[in-house]
Amino acid sequence: MKLITAIIRPERLEAVQKELQTVLDEGDHYRLSVEVVEGHGRQEGEIEFYRGQRFRSSLVEKLQLTIGVNDAYVEPAVNAILRGARTGQVGDGKVFVTPLEQCIRIRTGERGGSAI
Amino acid sequence: MNATPAPIDPGSTAWMLVSSALVLLMVPGLALFYGGLVRRKNVLTTMLQSFAAMGVIGVQWITVGYALAFGTSHAGLIGWDTSLIGLVGLPYTRNFADKAIPELVFVMFQGKFAIITPALIAGAVAERMKFSAYVWFVLLWATFVYCPLAHWVWASDGWLFKYGVLDFAGGTVVHISSGVSALVLALMIGPRRDYRPGHTAMLPHNLVLTLIGAGLLWFGWFGFNAGSAVAADHPVAGYVAGLAFATTQTAAAAGAVMWLLIEWWHQRRPTSLGLASGILAGLVAITPAAGHVIPAAALVFGALAAAGCYAAVQVKSRLGYDDSLDAFGVHGIGGILGALLTGVFCFTPVAGLLAGGGAGQLVKQAVGAGVAIVFAGLGTLVIAAVLRATIGLRATDEQERDGLDISVHGERAYHQGIAS
Numbered sequence: 281m282k283l284i285t286a287i288i289r290p291e292r293l294e295a296v297q298k299e300l301q302t303v304l305d306e307g308d309h310y311r312l313s314v315e316v317v318e319g320h321g322r323q324e325g326e327i328e329f330y331r332g333q334r335f336r337s338s339l340v341e342k343l344q345l346t347i348g349v350n351d352a353y354v355e356p357a358v359n360a361i362l363r364g365a366r367t368g369q370v371g372d373g374k375v376f377v378t379p380l381e382q383c384i385r386i387r388t389g390e391r392g393g394s395a396i
Numbered sequence: 397m398n399a400t401p402a403p404i405d406p407g408s409t410a411w412m413l414v415s416s417a418l419v420l421l422m423v424p425g426l427a428l429f430y431g432g433l434v435r436r437k438n439v440l441t442t443m444l445q446s447f448a449a450m451g452v453i454g455v456q457w458i459t460v461g462y463a464l465a466f467g468t469s470h471a472g473l474i475g476w477d478t479s480l481i482g483l484v485g486l487p488y489t490r491n492f493a494d495k496a497i498p499e500l501v502f503v504m505f506q507g508k509f510a511i512i513t514p515a516l517i518a519g520a521v522a523e524r525m526k527f528s529a530y531v532w533f534v535l536l537w538a539t540f541v542y543c544p545l546a547h548w549v550w551a552s553d554g555w556l557f558k559y560g561v562l563d564f565a566g567g568t569v570v571h572i573s574s575g576v577s578a579l580v581l582a583l584m585i586g587p588r589r590d591y592r593p594g595h596t597a598m599l600p601h602n603l604v605l606t607l608i609g610a611g612l613l614w615f616g617w618f619g620f621n622a623g624s625a626v627a628a629d630h631p632v633a634g635y636v637a638g639l640a641f642a643t644t645q646t647a648a649a650a651g652a653v654m655w656l657l658i659e660w661w662h663q664r665r666p667t668s669l670g671l672a673s674g675i676l677a678g679l680v681a682i683t684p685a686a687g688h689v690i691p692a693a694a695l696v697f698g699a700l701a702a703a704g705c706y707a708a709v710q711v712k713s714r715l716g717y718d719d720s721l722d723a724f725g726v727h728g729i730g731g732i733l734g735a736l737l738t739g740v741f742c743f744t745p746v747a748g749l750l751a752g753g754g755a756g757q758l759v760k761q762a763v764g765a766g767v768a769i770v771f772a773g774l775g776t777l778v779i780a781a782v783l784r785a786t787i788g789l790r791a792t793d794e795q796e797r798d799g800l801d802i803s804v805h806g807e808r809a810y811h812q813g814i815a816s
Contacts, residue, residue: 329667
């Protein structure tokens with residue numbers, strides 16, 4: 281099992297969801313949680329104007345997706361995210377893949393791959 | 397100030413009751429305007445500064461404020477009637493001077509001005525002033541700066557009134573005095589702990605609040621200015637109230653358009669805060685002139701005020717002082733411009749420069765503005781120095797870092813999100 285953490289442009293969420301649906305339809309819906317995060321990579325913050333003064337904010341708003349997947353789905357999921365999130369401009373975001381030690385479905389207490 | 401046997405005029409009385417309520421509404425409007433401009437950790441503290449003035453000065457005005465500003469004049473310098481302490485000697489059936497309205501209505505109307513004026517100063521020292529020091533400051537400032545100045549300019553025996561200074565609704569008494577005091581207090585209290593011009597972490601946290609506030613201020617300003625006719629009856633006051641209403645509307649609109657155009661040209665961005673600031677600049681500038689100039693002149697007031705205030709705000713960041721929400725930049729500069737332009741454009745009851753009356757009125761306006769600048773500046777200096785030496789002006793560094801809402805008042809404005 282792996283945990284995919286993807287930081288994407290907020291406006292690409294729908295496209296990423298659409299791509300994920302095509303590869304992760306494990307009989308029903310793919311699992312996903314989304315949160316709003318702020319940060320910066322190579323992309324600088326947006327320029328804002330207040331009473332004629334320019335400010336560059338130090339952080340940019342992004343969405344962070346967290347998806348737990350079984351090993352067979354890692355590559356398809358990552359590729360789906362890349363297809364949906366890529367614009368080719370600086371600021372498209374990042375995908376991190378990390379080992380996932382355990383996964384437990386709270387409702388049933390199932391553990392491991394079947395709980396994903 | 398003696399009672400006149402004339403009956404009250406229902407129209408005038410109704411209009412002045414409404415105007416008094418409209419001016420009060422400007423204070424929550426100001427709270428929203430300022431509240432949106434600060435960081436989220438200080439929004440309640442900032443709004444509380446406006447609301448606290450409603451309480452503190454609301455009490456002060458009834459207790460001694462009205463007596464000092466509009467009691468029997470002593471040499472034109474200060475009013476006082478022992479019978480007006482707590483208004484206990486003021487029968488509710490008494491008319492105000494020669495007007496056909498109850499004096500109590502006039503007391504209420506003027507009281508709202510006394511409330512909003514010190515609250516305007518708060519914008520200069522937002523996010524760092526100690527709450528106890530702020531409460532003492534507005535109380536002392538209203539008593540020792542506002543009341544005398546209101547007496548000089550507005551009481552029929554006040555020395556600046558007799559000299560001929562025109563201040564229809566408070567350009568000098570309200571805006572110059574609060575704007576200059578704001579600058580002095582900002583200099584004395586020092587910049588916010590993280591303040592560096594252009595520092596991004598100090599951006600406005602909610603301009604939606606600010607825009608709602610600007611809308612309420614514009615709305616309330618009709619009471620402020622058109623109400624300053626102090627009646628709405630025949631043969632004069634009703635027309636003057638209508639004139640003041642029209643010039644107020646015109647200057648606000650012109651200020652909004654001008655600020656937007658300047659920003660569009662200067663930064664290629666027409667902004668919502670810019671439009672709101674332009675509205676305010678126009679309203680401030682027309683205040684002394686509202687019942688003295690024609691609506692076309694109000695276009696000039698609004699446009700020049702927006703240009704002047706925009707320039708002042710740009711200069712601030714170069715000079716490095718932290719007038720956090722531009723109380724001086726808008727009220728000080730807009731007030732001074734408005735006072736002087738009144739001498740240029742006024743046509744009733746006296747003719748100004750462009751109405752063929754010569755430069756005489758302009759000189760009087762400059763004197764009035766100068767007196768207000770010196771008196772309010774020195775008064776603020778003394779009051780702030782006393783407070784600094786006794787209870788201190790600033791919140792602690794730790795309180796300022798954590799935000800005054802939670803560290804001073806034990807509240808947070810926004811609990812949305814996790815565990816709400």
